[in-house]
Amino acid sequence: xxxxxxxxxxxxxxxxxxxxxxxxxxxxxxxxxxxxxxxxxxxxxxxxxxxxxxxxxxxxxxxxxxxxxxxxxxxxxxxxxxxxxxxxxxxxxxxxxxxxxxxxxxxxxxxxxxxxxxxxxxxxxxxxxxxxxxxxxxxxxxxxxxxxxxxxxxxxxxxxxxxxxxxxxxxxxxxxxxxxxxxxxxxxxxxxxxxxxxxxxxxxxxxxxxxxxxxxxxxxxxxxxxxxxxxxxxxxxxxx
Numbered sequence: 754x755x756x757x758x759x760x761x762x763x764x765x766x767x768x769x770x771x772x773x774x775x776x777x778x779x780x781x782x783x784x785x786x787x788x789x790x791x792x793x794x795x796x797x798x799x800x801x802x803x804x805x806x807x808x809x810x811x812x813x814x815x816x817x818x819x820x821x822x823x824x825x826x827x828x829x830x831x832x833x834x835x836x837x838x839x840x841x842x843x844x845x846x847x848x849x850x851x852x853x854x855x856x857x858x859x860x861x862x863x864x865x866x867x868x869x870x871x872x873x874x875x876x877x878x879x880x881x882x883x884x885x886x887x888x889x890x891x892x893x894x895x896x897x898x899x900x901x902x903x904x905x906x907x908x909x910x911x912x913x914x915x916x917x918x919x920x921x922x923x924x925x926x927x928x929x930x931x932x933x934x935x936x937x938x939x940x941x942x943x944x945x946x947x948x949x950x951x952x953x954x955x956x957x958x959x960x961x962x963x964x965x966x967x968x969x970x971x972x973x974x975x976x977x978x979x980x981x982x983x984x985x986x987x988x989x990x991x992x993x
Contacts, residue, residue: 756817756909756942757781758803763812765798772798774966775812780959782940785933787953789946789988790963796946797838799963800914803944804833816910834903838914840895842887842902848873849883852902872901876931893924900931911935913945917952925949929956950989954978962988 758780765773773795780786788796801807803814805821814821816829842851849869850857856865870880876897887895896916903911916932917925929952936943947953953960953974960977962970964984970977980986 755782756940757815758910758942758944759815760803761813761815763799763802763814764810765795765802765807766810771966773802776963776968777812778961778968778971780942780944782942783936784959785936785943785945785957786959786961787945787947787957788961788963789948789950789953790969791988792948794963795966796963797914800912800944800946804835804912805830831906832909834906834908834911836896836899836903836911836913836916838918840887840899842895842898844887847884847886848878848890848898851887851898852905854902855906868905869901872905873897875904875935876901877927892919893927896920896924896928897931900928900935904935907939908941910942911944913943915946915948917947917949925952932956951992954989954992 760777760779763773763776764771776799788799790796798807802809805826816826819826819829843854846854849866852869852872853865866883869883873879873882878894878897878901882894887898890898900916913932917928920928932943932945933956935941945957954977957974960972960974961968962985969984970982977985980989
């Protein structure tokens with residue numbers, strides 16, 4: 754199937770400490786995948802491995818059947834959209850400049866602003882927000898701008914690291930609804946890391962659970978709601 758991401762026995766170590774140990778799973782369009790787990794379980798490192806920011810010690814990652822070690826992978830990575838855990842917006846740039854950062858010297862300002870307004874509408878923001886700076890945005894607005902930047906080039910893959918971190922339940926639901934609509938209306942292959950267990954159960958079809966650098970469990974949201982292990986029962990608590 755096109756636009757698949759496949760991990761085969763992936764292991765990553767830093768200073769001889771195992772961060773990821775023998776991780777295997779796959780995902781594809783129409784099957785939004787959520788990665789959950791306690792702090793320091795390896796979730797963010799896993800995402801960084803997929804997008805080529807962390808080198809593997811063992812195993813292989815295939816994106817659309819091309820290994821991340823292949824010299825041609827750079828062409829695949831251009832079709833990725835990424836939201837980092839702390840948004841990584843440029844404080845000195847306005848909203849439109851942040852979103853259109855890759856095209857700032859390629860198209861006229863008027864064209865880029867029009868494109869920004871169109872993209873902002875997809876994440877629940879409007880033209881009045883175009884000229885604001887990150888310092889003028891609320892936490893929820895910053896998250897939406899980060900997502901808008903990630904989808905500005907119509908990516909085939911979308912990787913989100915804690916897109917709702919620090920938000921209240923209402924804003925969290927807004928962000929997850931935006932993500933769901935984006936994947937419903939396109940063929941994006943989506944992987945999200947989240948600490949929001951309620952959101953994981955409500956908005957995603959597939960779940961991977963990491964624990965102490967290992968893949969503890971993987972399966973459908975329906976299956977995980979049955980709390981198949983004591984660790985999962987501890988993670989989910991009384992949510993279901």
